[in-house]
Amino acid sequence: MSSTVSPLAPTELPDMPEIAGVRLATAAAGIRYKGRTDVLLAILDEGTTVAGVFTRSKCASAPVEWCRAKLKGGKARALVVNSGNANAFTGKTGKQSTALTAQIAAKAVACSQNEVFLASTGVIGEPLDASKFDGVLGDLAKSNAPADWIGAAKAIMTTDTFPKVATATVKLGKAKVTINGMAKGAGMIAPDMATMLSFVFTDAPISAAALQSLLKSGVEDTFNAVTIDGDTSTSDTLMAFATGAAAAHGAPKISRASDPRLKAFTKALHALLADLSEQVVRDGEGARKFVEIIVEGAVSKMSARKIAMSVANSPLVKTAIAGEDANWGRVVMAVGKAGEPADRDKLSIAFNGIRVAKSGARDPSYDEKQVSEAMKAPKIQIKVSLGLGKGRDRVLTCDLTKEYVAINGDYRS
């Protein structure tokens, strides 16, 4: 946790309602940090379904491999998340750590190990001493305090500067259901931290298969459409848990994602994932500008996505934004290198609504002074219009500052 909160942080935290069937408790297990909580135990009522999407890294962490394997059962009773150690690139020891953690959690919660899900964030390559969870998880399981969602979001932080939570309440059938979510972001102040974790909980009665389908489609335009530095963690994890408790007050049981009664829920879930992923960007390392890249007129949405990501990940574009420079020449460069169809002479570019380039050349009418003023805003929108087709996409990122280099260039020890 940094002492300086990101200038792009939301001004207030939402009130987080309870989710029937979910208990949360945190503790200081002394994994790496001192004087703060570093372990979260979520206890889920029987009947809770689970879904998850994970990093595409070929070198995924041990907890990611554990979750992938256990997801097949579709049932969850416990989630254990620790900060301070990612249990990534830890070889056989890492596998043993996950097995031991699950064993301790299963005993504490009185469930099968196959219903325990795990996530770890922090240092890569250090063995995680799972025996530190012994006792701690048992005590947490006995806790009867009401769920403190913001406390939970804080326990999973590493170098984040603020806790990230979001909530939504919608109708499922005629019943009210609630969705709560939390995330930790891409702060990596101690150099070998690298993880995006997010957990979503709902009392809606949704089957594991339907939840998986919702999560997969929900992530596409939210978590998969943000980038801080283009570096994909070995531990990225987004999981959703549905306790089904709302069935008690009349929520219909949903088994298929295509069920028309899910419409409002799906919309709310997507909005919640969008909110959390935006918060991750707003806490990007060293970020001083929140940047939205919109690409329109591409040959397809996928093509627009590739071009938007090329712009969002370009160090030259990102440093220009840090310098409050509407440097459209670099945007052209990033569009050009994406390798997707683009016709230089049809290209238009606007910064915060001011068109600076059109038809493949500088817009003769643009006023440099006006643009300079607009670039001082904390939120910068870059809109690229390709003029080729109807493909459109949107990606969120932040600027690249000297602070990013300082954060990540400091020596580990």
Add this chain to the structure above:
Amino acid sequence: MSSTVSPLAPTELPDMPEIAGVRLATAAAGIRYKGRTDVLLAILDEGTTVAGVFTRSKCASAPVEWCRAKLKGGKARALVVNSGNANAFTGKTGKQSTALTAQIAAKAVACSQNEVFLASTGVIGEPLDASKFDGVLGDLAKSNAPADWIGAAKAIMTTDTFPKVATATVKLGKAKVTINGMAKGAGMIAPDMATMLSFVFTDAPISAAALQSLLKSGVEDTFNAVTIDGDTSTSDTLMAFATGAAAAHGAPKISRASDPRLKAFTKALHALLADLSEQVVRDGEGARKFVEIIVEGAVSKMSARKIAMSVANSPLVKTAIAGEDANWGRVVMAVGKAGEPADRDKLSIAFNGIRVAKSGARDPSYDEKQVSEAMKAPKIQIKVSLGLGKGRDRVLTCDLTKEYVAINGDYRS
């Protein structure tokens, strides 16, 4: 040109011999800079063949489009290079500028416009006033001074901190032939500069088709295997000119790249391209460390290249090197995100010959103090051993420093 020379610059410049059939002259045309040369005219004897490889950008500059079109003729009599303005993203005006420049050069040299090649480097998006070449090129064509190769390399610099030249002399048949080359690099101190240009000249009698083939294969492991920040310019240009003058003292005329007599020449050309591309890396923006990434044991060379590029372009790896941190966790991350086959538990990583990770975990025998000492060197080698196959590749890059952000975050005007 920066007043501070890169600490990674070569300690001395080579003596550049003459190339029969090549005349060079430079002038200050006042394109953008004051008090320095900014235009190079190379005049080539009749019979000179030409080859070129260019940026893969979909938004290539007007001079790149001009050269691509004229390359079909295979013959060159003049090369005009200017610094200060890239003539990129300049719409119809850009096309008109190239046509006018070629017309002026053709008149000065008394050749066809189809034998004139052009390259421009500097600001993107500003119209290039080609009328500034009028008179200047005519005067240059009349100049009888001996070719000043280092002066030529200086005239094409933008924010490079040192001129980049290389030379080689080899036997072709029983005759001695010479290859001279120059390059300008990825210095981008004034923010919207972005171009890699390189020109190679030889007196060897080689057909345009054979030269094109040699250049294409030569670029693969040289210019295409270096990266400063992963941002591809709209203007990248590498051209080779063969005057054939060495035929007068017995060099055989070569029409096919597969001709066995070309062996020594091909090897020398590749070494020269490797030398020039390494110099470009050594002058990377804000670079303080020269970094060599070797990936071995991959399933193929192409797979090794993708993984090496993923490591080389990772901001987290590059900032760690700037911080003299042997952060192998970030190397694992970059290997994992490349999307190529990799087995975490077979992975080994070494920094400057010291193995820090093996079999998917920290090497228990490694001495952090020894590695820390090794990371202070100006050259850092990262070797990734995948243990899967025989694919091997090598990529050169530099570190990512606060200076890079400062250079590229300064306001344009």
